[in-house]
Amino acid sequence: MQVELVNLTKKFMGVTAVNRINIDIKDGEFVAFLGPSGCGKTTTLLMVAGIYKPTEGDILFDGVRVNHLPPKDRDIGMVFQSYALYPHMSVYQNLVFSLMLKKRPKTEMQAEAQRVADIMGIGHLLDRKPGQLSGGQQQRVALGRALIKKPKLLLFDEPLSNLDARLRISMRSEIKKLQNSLGITSIYVTHDQIEAMTMADRIAVIKNGVLQAYTEPEELHDRPRTLFIAEFIGNPPMNLFDVRLEDSGGKMYANLGEGIKLEIPPSRKPKVEPRGSVKMGIRPQDIIIDNNSDLRTEILLIEPMGRDDLIVCRVGNIEIHFLVDPVLKLKRGDSVGLKFDMEKAQFFDTETEKSLLWQ
Amino acid sequence: MKEKKEATETKKLSTRLEWFWFLFPSLLLIVLFFFLPVIITIFVSGTNMSSSTGFNNWKWIGLDNYKMIAIHPETPKHLWLTVKYVAVTLVFFNVGMALVISLITTHISQGAGFFFRALWLLPRITPTVIYVMMWKFLGANAPYGVINQLFVQPLGFTPQDWVPAASFLFIVLVNGYIGASFGMIIFTSAIEAIPKDIMIASLVDGASFMQRVRYVILPYIKWPLLFVTTYQTLSLMTSFEQILVLTNGEFNTEVWSLWAYHRALNNYWGNFQWGFGNALAAVLVVIGIILGIIYMRYFKFGELVQEPKIET
Numbered sequence: 001m002q003v004e005l006v007n008l009t010k011k012f013m014g015v016t017a018v019n020r021i022n023i024d025i026k027d028g029e030f031v032a033f034l035g036p037s038g039c040g041k042t043t044t045l046l047m048v049a050g051i052y053k054p055t056e057g058d059i060l061f062d063g064v065r066v067n068h069l070p071p072k073d074r075d076i077g078m079v080f081q082s083y084a085l086y087p088h089m090s091v092y093q094n095l096v097f098s099l100m101l102k103k104r105p106k107t108e109m110q111a112e113a114q115r116v117a118d119i120m121g122i123g124h125l126l127d128r129k130p131g132q133l134s135g136g137q138q139q140r141v142a143l144g145r146a147l148i149k150k151p152k153l154l155l156f157d158e159p160l161s162n163l164d165a166r167l168r169i170s171m172r173s174e175i176k177k178l179q180n181s182l183g184i185t186s187i188y189v190t191h192d193q194i195e196a197m198t199m200a201d202r203i204a205v206i207k208n209g210v211l212q213a214y215t216e217p218e219e220l221h222d223r224p225r226t227l228f229i230a231e232f233i234g235n236p237p238m239n240l241f242d243v244r245l246e247d248s249g250g251k252m253y254a255n256l257g258e259g260i261k262l263e264i265p266p267s268r269k270p271k272v273e274p275r276g277s278v279k280m281g282i283r284p285q286d287i288i289i290d291n292n293s294d295l296r297t298e299i300l301l302i303e304p305m306g307r308d309d310l311i312v313c314r315v316g317n318i319e320i321h322f323l324v325d326p327v328l329k330l331k332r333g334d335s336v337g338l339k340f341d342m343e344k345a346q347f348f349d350t351e352t353e354k355s356l357l358w359q
Numbered sequence: 360m361k362e363k364k365e366a367t368e369t370k371k372l373s374t375r376l377e378w379f380w381f382l383f384p385s386l387l388l389i390v391l392f393f394f395l396p397v398i399i400t401i402f403v404s405g406t407n408m409s410s411s412t413g414f415n416n417w418k419w420i421g422l423d424n425y426k427m428i429a430i431h432p433e434t435p436k437h438l439w440l441t442v443k444y445v446a447v448t449l450v451f452f453n454v455g456m457a458l459v460i461s462l463i464t465t466h467i468s469q470g471a472g473f474f475f476r477a478l479w480l481l482p483r484i485t486p487t488v489i490y491v492m493m494w495k496f497l498g499a500n501a502p503y504g505v506i507n508q509l510f511v512q513p514l515g516f517t518p519q520d521w522v523p524a525a526s527f528l529f530i531v532l533v534n535g536y537i538g539a540s541f542g543m544i545i546f547t548s549a550i551e552a553i554p555k556d557i558m559i560a561s562l563v564d565g566a567s568f569m570q571r572v573r574y575v576i577l578p579y580i581k582w583p584l585l586f587v588t589t590y591q592t593l594s595l596m597t598s599f600e601q602i603l604v605l606t607n608g609e610f611n612t613e614v615w616s617l618w619a620y621h622r623a624l625n626n627y628w629g630n631f632q633w634g635f636g637n638a639l640a641a642v643l644v645v646i647g648i649i650l651g652i653i654y655m656r657y658f659k660f661g662e663l664v665q666e667p668k669i670e671t
């Protein structure tokens with residue numbers, strides 16, 4: 001099902017939780033709503049579900065305005081962070097609840113329960129109560145309950161946030177595969193950017209109820225259009241420096257202060273005339289150790305991150321974070337030379353916080 | 360080996376004692392204010408104590424008071440009235456109306472819900488005598504009664520004194536309007552404690568309002584339902600002050616507890632039959648205990664009680 005949100009706005013007693021959001025979702029697409037806590041992700045999702053009525057704007061399903069359609073007529077399935085299984089019903093009863101309400105024959109209910117139980121691998125749990133299941137099992141049941149209706153739109157509200165890290169990773173790929181094979185249009189709310197980046201076809205970044213960007217994960221990562229996106233996307237977070245842009249001899253330089261001056265390649269020259277100093281961003285993985293470099297620094301802190309070590313060092317007042325291969329066995333206090341891969345640098349206007357590269 | 364065993368035994372004992380000390384204050388209250396009165400009631404019910412015997416000349420008469428209840432010509436009348444009164448008030452008001460009000464007020468806007476519930480609390484915070492007086496004025500004979508003035512006379516019917524004419528209805532209403540507010544508070548808080556996600560899930564699953572009530576809300580508030588039903592049954596059986604003020608048991612409104620009160624403490628002839636009155640009260644205690652057990656069976660109390668969350 002194709003979904004369109006047009007100028008969608010929700011106010012709670014004068015407080016604007018969602019502010020004129022425009023999003024279109026293609027049939028079969030997997031879209032993530034990403035943003036910090038309290039930014040209005042759940043509110044938007046609940047409007048799509050029909051639980052909240054929009055204050056302004058429209059919700060269109062396949063081109064038809066559904067603003068006032070009750071949830072039960074919207075052909076949706078929903079999965080919650082809290083699982084929200086009915087505690088007094090068995091897993092089987094939870095699964096077939098929606099069919100039972102429609103008074104479907106028993107044989108059909110059994111067949112359908114079997115079908116989703118097979119998909120989700122919960123066949124052996126049908127007689128149990130939710131309280132007797134682990135968190136991961138409960139979330140599988142919840143997913144099964146959403147799927148049994150053969151919905152045209154699946155809504156997820158941080159479904160994996162209560163699971164442990166390992167399970168989260170395996171469930172992530174499982175949900176993605178499932179969505180892919182069933183081809184159900186999906187909206188996935190999360191504040192975990194890795195989840196959004198790995199699962200979604202497109203990501204809607206929301207901040208304070210306002211849509212910041214709506215685009216593919218790579219685009220978001222490589223060509224952030226605002227400072228907020230640059231800071232929010234990417235792990236570990238991007239280094240941000242206040243720099244002065246300087247022209248000399250036909251070349252452009254970014255002056256970080258403390259005697260650090262970096263040449264800006266033509267591909268990264270700000271397209272917009274900057275006002276005074278600007279913000280330069282560079283990701284920790286785009287700074288490498290090069291002992292021939294003039295930029296020398298001492299290691300302050302080493303944070304092992306598994307595949308890489310995150311190194312924190314300081315030049316004067318400037319703190320720099322970068323990633324290195326753990327096999328280098330660097331130690332605190334070691335002196336290293338650094339090289340910035342300026343082909344990956346980002347520039348933002350200090351005042352408008354808009355990118356000077358991508359408009 | 361042996362020492363270790365002894366150590367665990369001492370530990371077990373001390374845990375057990377810990378439990379005792381934790382429960383001691385409430386045990387003391389229960390013993391002082393429940394078991395002792397019950398024992399005194401049963402004790403006195405085995406005597407012929409009354410104002411004529413005084414506290415010195417009474418005799419043991421065994422089960423004679425109970426035999427008297429069994430053969431007393433008024434027993435069936437009072438018993439049937441009590442059953443009718445408790446059942447009707449409980450089903451339609453103390454549980455039924457309470458449930459309906461809480462369901463409705465939790466599904467309308469918060470402010471309106473709050474206002475409506477506050478309105479229902481007014482009778483409870485009004486002194487009983489004043490509250491019952493208002494009912495008396497409501498039903499009083501022309502030219503005073505509100506019913507007569509507002510409805511009966513304008514519509515051309517013959518006015519009458521409504522309290523005697525519809526005495527049963529009046530005692531049910533008078534008690535029901537107060538009684539409903541108790542369940543209303545308990546049910547409302549229980550309904551509001553149902554996780555929001557569960558409600559949303561049931562909406563998405565396609566449950567109508569009635570289906571949600573039946574399949575989600577009622578199972579969720581089973582505990583409070585059992586509690587209110589039991590508590591209100593017992594309190595309806597034993598409280599009589601509204602009826603006392605409204606009719607003093609006239610017009611066929613002498614419920615069992617009022618009968619006991621009249622016999623033991625306040626009657627026309629001035630002979631207060633403490634022994635007989637206490638026997639009447641003891642019968643109520645026994646019925647109350649039996650009903651409590653039946654309710655627990657019916658609500659599957661055993662299933663409601665969960666395993667302790669923390670093992671000791």
Ligand SMILES: Nc1ncnc2c1ncn2[C@@H]1O[C@H](COP(=O)(O)OP(=O)(O)OP(=O)(O)O)[C@@H](O)[C@H]1O
Nearest residue numbers: 012016017035036037038039040041042043044191
């Ligand atoms: N029913 C409500 N009444 C009043 N304000 C609300 C209501 N629901 C949400 N809000 C407010 O709207 C804003 C957005 O809330 P929302 O639940 O959509 O955030 P969220 O992005 O889902 O956050 P989280 O990641 O913490 O779940 C918050 O400031 C919240 O306080």
Ligand SMILES: [Mg+2]
Nearest residue numbers: 041042043157
């Ligand atoms: Mg949320």
